[in-house]
Amino acid sequence: MFAVQDIVVFSVVAGALAAAVLWAVWPWSRLKRRFLIAGATTLLGFMAWNFTLNATQAVPNFDVDAPIIRLSWADAGSGVCACLVTALVLGLITDRHEPAYRVVGAAGIAGLAAIALDLFVL
Numbered sequence: 001m002f003a004v005q006d007i008v009v010f011s012v013v014a015g016a017l018a019a020a021v022l023w024a025v026w027p028w029s030r031l032k033r034r035f036l037i038a039g040a041t042t043l044l045g046f047m048a049w050n051f052t053l054n055a056t057q058a059v060p061n062f063d064v065d066a067p068i069i070r071l072s073w074a075d076a077g078s079g080v081c082a083c084l085v086t087a088l089v090l091g092l093i094t095d096r097h098e099p100a101y102r103v104v105g106a107a108g109i110a111g112l113a114a115i116a117l118d119l120f121v122l
Helices: 004-025 027-055 073-094 100-120
Strands: none
Touching: 004 027, 004 073, 004 100, 027 073, 027 100, 073 100
């Protein structure tokens, strides 16, 4: 189980990492400051997933790495939740008239950033 302050700190770092990666690699995310929205939603998704793991005491069962790719369900879940929340907010609230590939692409990048942080740091 992770301490609450660790979850909060790493969620902030995940959000900052997602925002930085989006800002650096995709100029579309700079328009209307979408990279900041993606950073905030990554923070929320990352936090929601890890608090859920703590509340259900599932950390020991989900934090087991797969033998070949060295990625655990806990790591993957962080990225999936970050991707989901980002896609929902961008697609349903802020960018309803944008092409889906842009919204899903931004959400995918945010999810991959969250997975990378969870995989190598947490």
